[in-house]
Amino acid sequence: MTRTPRLHIPHPPARPGDTPDFSYVDISPAGAVPRPDVTTRLRDIERSLAFEMVRVLDEEHAAVGPWDPHLDHHDLQVGLRYMLLTRLFDERMHRMQRQGKISFYMKSLGEEAVSVAAAQALEPGDMLFPSYRNQGLHFARGRNPVDLMCQLLSNTRDMCKGRQMPVMYHWVRGNIFSISGNLTTQYPQAVGWAMASAIKGEEDIAAAWIGEGSSAEADFHHAMTFASVYMAPVVLNIVNNQWAISTFQGFAGGERRPFAARGPGYGIPGVRVDGNDFLAVYAVTRWAAERARQGAGPTLIEHVTYRADAHSTSDDPSRYRPRDEWKAWPLGDPLERLKAYMIREHAWSEAQHEALAAELGAQLDESWEEACGFGTMTDGPTLDRNELFEDVFKDVLPHLIRQRDQFRDLED
Amino acid sequence: MARMTMIQALNSAMDIMLDRDPDVVILGEDVGYFGGVFRATEGLQRKYGEHRVIDAPIAEGGIIGAAIGMGVNGLRPISEIQFADYIYPGFDQIVSELAKLRYRTGGEFFAPVTIRTPCGGGIRGGQTHSQSPEGVFTHVCGLKIIMPSNPYDAKGLLISAIEDDDPVLFFEPKRIYNGPFDGDPDKPAMPWSQHPKGEVPEGYYSLPIGLAEVVREGEDLTVLCYGTMVHVCEAAAKLAEVEAEIVDIRTMIPLDVDTIRQSVEKTGRCVIVHEATRFSGFGAELSATVQEECFYSLEAPIERVTGWDTPYPHAFEWDYFPGQKRVAAAMVKVMEAG
Ligand SMILES: Cc1ncc(C[n+]2csc(CCOP(=O)(O)OP(=O)(O)O)c2C)c(N)n1
Numbered sequence: 001m002t003r004t005p006r007l008h009i010p011h012p013p014a015r016p017g018d019t020p021d022f023s024y025v026d027i028s029p030a031g032a033v034p035r036p037d038v039t040t041r042l043r044d045i046e047r048s049l050a051f052e053m054v055r056v057l058d059e060e061h062a063a064v065g066p067w068d069p070h071l072d073h074h075d076l077q078v079g080l081r082y083m084l085l086t087r088l089f090d091e092r093m094h095r096m097q098r099q100g101k102i103s104f105y106m107k108s109l110g111e112e113a114v115s116v117a118a119a120q121a122l123e124p125g126d127m128l129f130p131s132y133r134n135q136g137l138h139f140a141r142g143r144n145p146v147d148l149m150c151q152l153l154s155n156t157r158d159m160c161k162g163r164q165m166p167v168m169y170h171w172v173r174g175n176i177f178s179i180s181g182n183l184t185t186q187y188p189q190a191v192g193w194a195m196a197s198a199i200k201g202e203e204d205i206a207a208a209w210i211g212e213g214s215s216a217e218a219d220f221h222h223a224m225t226f227a228s229v230y231m232a233p234v235v236l237n238i239v240n241n242q243w244a245i246s247t248f249q250g251f252a253g254g255e256r257r258p259f260a261a262r263g264p265g266y267g268i269p270g271v272r273v274d275g276n277d278f279l280a281v282y283a284v285t286r287w288a289a290e291r292a293r294q295g296a297g298p299t300l301i302e303h304v305t306y307r308a309d310a311h312s313t314s315d316d317p318s319r320y321r322p323r324d325e326w327k328a329w330p331l332g333d334p335l336e337r338l339k340a341y342m343i344r345e346h347a348w349s350e351a352q353h354e355a356l357a358a359e360l361g362a363q364l365d366e367s368w369e370e371a372c373g374f375g376t377m378t379d380g381p382t383l384d385r386n387e388l389f390e391d392v393f394k395d396v397l398p399h400l401i402r403q404r405d406q407f408r409d410l411e412d
Numbered sequence: 413m414a415r416m417t418m419i420q421a422l423n424s425a426m427d428i429m430l431d432r433d434p435d436v437v438i439l440g441e442d443v444g445y446f447g448g449v450f451r452a453t454e455g456l457q458r459k460y461g462e463h464r465v466i467d468a469p470i471a472e473g474g475i476i477g478a479a480i481g482m483g484v485n486g487l488r489p490i491s492e493i494q495f496a497d498y499i500y501p502g503f504d505q506i507v508s509e510l511a512k513l514r515y516r517t518g519g520e521f522f523a524p525v526t527i528r529t530p531c532g533g534g535i536r537g538g539q540t541h542s543q544s545p546e547g548v549f550t551h552v553c554g555l556k557i558i559m560p561s562n563p564y565d566a567k568g569l570l571i572s573a574i575e576d577d578d579p580v581l582f583f584e585p586k587r588i589y590n591g592p593f594d595g596d597p598d599k600p601a602m603p604w605s606q607h608p609k610g611e612v613p614e615g616y617y618s619l620p621i622g623l624a625e626v627v628r629e630g631e632d633l634t635v636l637c638y639g640t641m642v643h644v645c646e647a648a649a650k651l652a653e654v655e656a657e658i659v660d661i662r663t664m665i666p667l668d669v670d671t672i673r674q675s676v677e678k679t680g681r682c683v684i685v686h687e688a689t690r691f692s693g694f695g696a697e698l699s700a701t702v703q704e705e706c707f708y709s710l711e712a713p714i715e716r717v718t719g720w721d722t723p724y725p726h727a728f729e730w731d732y733f734p735g736q737k738r739v740a741a742a743m744v745k746v747m748e749a750g
Contacts, residue, residue: 005432005463015445103536103726154727162727165538181540182498216469217501246446247467320446364714388720388728399691403720407731410738 005398016318020328025304026051027256027274027330029049030058031065035283036289040270048272050260053304056279061340067194067283069121073347079278080142080342080353083112083335085360086136092364093152097166098314104166108133110308110326111335114209114239116140121285122207122235127197128323129177129190129208131240132167133307141174155375156384161335161336161391162290162383187236188221190247194234194292195226207235207285212302213244216252224300228266231297235288236268239275239290241307246320263300274335275303279341287332321403324368385411415605416612419589421563422452422528425570426490428616430460433488436574438465439475440492440528447496450530454544472502476527480510483523488579490574494584496531510579511554526573530586532557532592532640532687533719534733538726542690543684544639544719549581550664550697556621559583562592562609562643565662576621581659585639585687595644596736624668626675630655633681633746636672636698638662640733641685650741654747656683664694672698673705680711681746685739690718712749715742 002371013021014362033052036045056063063070069077108115115136119128128137128361138148150157152166159170170178177186177193190208197204210220215238227234238259242249252259270289273284281303288299291364310317342348373383389396389404396404416424429436438453444467447454457465457718468475472493479489493499499506514522525733533542550557556578560566566584572582587593591603627642632654633647638661649656657675661667676682682702684695695716702714717734725732 005461009462009466128588158727160726163725164722165536165541165726168538181538182500213470216471216474217475218471219501244470245449246442247470249539251467251469253469314449347488383727385728385731388722388731392722399722403690407720410741 004394010248010255010273012248012250012321014322014325015320016322020321020322020325022328022330025330026053028052028055030055033065035066035287038294039296042264042267045269046264050264050272051258053274054280054284055277056283057337057341061191061344063279063341064398067280069279069283069286070189070284073345075120075337075343076347079116080335080338081356081360082116082136082139082350083278083338084114084356085139085145086112087335088357088360089135089148089185092368093149093407094313095191096152103162103168103377104313105152105165105308106132106167106312107309108135109253110333111239111241111275111305112136113281113338114237114275114303114305117278117281118207118237118285122283122289123204125175126289127177127190127193127206129186129193130179131186131209132179133211133238134209135167137176138169138171138174141171141176142387143171143174145364146371147171147274148344149367150374153371153376154375155371156381157371157374158383161387184210184217184219186210187219188226190236191223191226191232191234194232195230198233199232203293205233205235205289206260207237209237209239211244212238212240212249212252213247214252215259215262224262224266224268227298228268231295233292233295234298235292235299239305240302241305243307243311243317243321245311245315258302259382260300260302268298268300270300270302272302272304274331275305275339276331277352278334278338306331347349413611414614415610416563416567417590417604417610418560418563418566418584419450419452422467422570423454423575423611424612425567425613426453426456427459428673429571429574430456430464432616435486435488436464437482437487437489438490438492439468439479440496441468441470441610443467443492446639449494450586452528453492454618459583466541472498472500473505474512476502476505476525478523480505480513480523483525483706484521488524488574490526491530493527493529495541496529497543499529499545506549506555507552511552514578515554522577523579524577526570526580528570528582528584530589531583532585532587533724533729534587534597534640536726536729539723539749542724544583544686546583546664547688547692547694552696554579555665556580557583558621559585559639559663559664560662561585561639561660561689562607563604563612565607565619568611568617569621569662571616572618572621576620578600580621584641587640588643592643593640594647595733597730597743598646621663622666622668623662624662624671626671627660630657630658630679632656632679633683634659634675634741635683635685636661637685638664639687641687644734644736645685645739648736648743651736652740652743654743656743661698666703669701669705672701676702677709680709681744682710682714683717683739683746684714684715685734687719687734690716691721693718712746715746717742
């Protein structure tokens with residue numbers, strides 16, 4: 001029996017050995033997309049924002065058009081610093097995993113602007129609900145790298161008390177929520193946080209991030225529906241880095257419509273932005289946050305970017321995509337683009353950049369040494385094993401006390 | 413006979429079934445071009461085409477819901493859930509739909525879906541890559557539930573699961589994908605090629621769903637276990653120096669009560685072991701079964717050794733895992749009692 005299937009199966013434009021091809025990525029010229037007032041009615045703006053691409057930096061590294069946030073030199077330098085810190089941190093921690101010092105790691109190479117620019121555009125009281133590829137949020141909020149390293153080491157200063165895999169950070173004081181291993185769960189939670197803020201009459205808003213692959217989960221739709229129904233003050237970000245482990249964005253529905261275009265279907269403005277353009281990400285996040293704060297409701301932002309390295313240290317992308325694909329990525333490297341703009345603006349120089357890289361490198365060396373002092377996988381102080389039974393509930397319940405006693409008896 | 417790892421045995425089972433039955437399809441995250449994150453479906457898309465081995469969006473509710481629809485429309489889908497920890501977005505489709513479709517339609521609609529999913533810890537996966545949620549599903553009526561402990565059983569049981577007209581949840585203990593694991597993480601890994609159950613016929617064969625296996629005979633006590641724990645219990649029996657009769661449960665639903673009864677009637681003592689948490693775990697069902705069936709043969713209270721009633725902690729993995737020492741202590745306790 002022969003069958004002639006009629007089902008459409010998405011195909012990435014290039015597989016290993018093929019020439020990379022990003023002709024499917026629609027790119028608007030920098031400055032081309034109008035910037036509507038934050039109170040503009042959705043139906044007047046939905047098409048341009050969701051289907052075109054907000055970009056500020058042009059090919060000559062100049063900032064052009066209505067979305068230029070006109071950041072001063074200081075803000076630009078802060079942004080560049082944290083993007084570079086994120087990148088160097090990733091590089092080192094990846095190396096530490098390879099050396100067997102930590103069990104697992106996930107880099108955000110090529111996506112640093114998405115997190116750092118957004119954190120800069122939001123207020124410190126705004127609550128962030130990250131995915132595992134948003135380490136830049138922590139740095140941009142001033143987190144000491146030692147804290148993150150201690151989590152990676154599951155040591156005595158690990159904020160998760162050794163209970164989570166590496167990179168599943170959180171930061172109560174910095175208003176950054178816990179990362180779950182289960183994708184997209186944070187999306188409706190962010191909406192709920194924002195609803196609570198509105199119920200309490202407070203100004204703080206929430207923001208959440210997922211990968212485009214994760215937008216296939218039902219929780220995406222739960223979040224969008226609740227955000228739309230209650231006009232929740234929330235910024236919902238989809239980081240479209242083209243790949244979800246081995247499946248390209250077509251498997252999440254990206255072949256039909258940009259991810260941003262899902263917003264209008266729910267009555268939520270969707271904005272498609274060049275995720276490798278620090279200024280554009282900053283400006284769009286600012287715009288969305290302003291809408292949320294003024295009571296104009298949620299915004300969906302699609303950041304078009306590229307996952308430049310492996311999904312995680314357990315992954316080998318050369319099995320499913322061309323090795324050199326990142327080099328062909330038309331939106332370039334977010335760090336290099338911001339740097340080029342700043343040099344052009346006389347806000348930065350190569351010499352300053354080298355000095356910064358050296359400074360951050362030294363800081364990370366010191367941080368690693370300090371973090372290891374709180375314990376590594378093989379040496380130094382270790383967490384108290386009895387803590388295994390704590391925090392399941394607020395109090396250790398009787399059945400867990402019994403199990404803990406049993407555990408202690410076995411230890412002796 | 414060939415030598416296969418559990419991954420190769422599973423791959424072989426799916427290969428054979430895709431070949432024998434044009435209605436068999438595979439659906440899951442990264443299962444197609446990539447061959448799955450654990451490589452269980454490696455090469456199958458190339459061989460059978462992308463309409464038979466289908467990469468899915470990241471939506472477990474969709475993967476299971478769509479499989480139900482495919483099953484109703486005559487296909488025989490195998491859904492892969494990348495980690496058992498990620499099965500919950502598909503929970504409603506499994507519990508309310510897949511499990512109950514036949515009953516609610518007076519037997520007229522059914523969906524012969526097999527859900528394969530890697531479970532269990534010991535791989536430094538923390539709480540979202542280590543769970544053993546079989547007990548969550550054994551409490552649902554309408555699902556057959558399997559967990560093999562070796563490549564030979566894995567292949568024969570997976571083939572039966574795919575051929576079965578009822579929905580089957582097929583849990584794969586990922587720690588023993590590449591070799592048996594006796595619970596000692598410091599020992600060098602042993603490959604399946606050195607284990608008798610790593611000998612697997614290349615061709616088609618099936619094992620009946622619903623039969624336990626006595627993997628080691630003994631007179632002193634009965635150990636009821638499954639999955640990775642079978643290997644841990646064998647090592648623990650040596651450590652405790654007891655002649656344990658080790659029963660690999662293999663299929664939780666249907667449960668082989670006869671084999672359990674015969675063993676416990678013979679030994680009079682019983683230890684139940686699983687990696688999943690204790691409270692309301694499948695061990696409770698086993699314990700109740702032994703009590704109901706063998707009460708007058710029991711010479712000592714039944715002992716359960718399980719994961720603690722906490723999430724699976726990354727740093728304390730080996731304190732959490734019910735290893736040889738804990739199992740051996742329970743064996744000694746049961747021998748000393750009564
Ligand atoms: C509910 C659930 N299903 C599956 C997984 C396994 N998984 C982890 S990351 C990932 C890919 C996610 O891709 P995407 O959302 O695009 O984010 P990216 O990794 O590209 O940043 C998958 C399938 C999971 N963690 N949770």
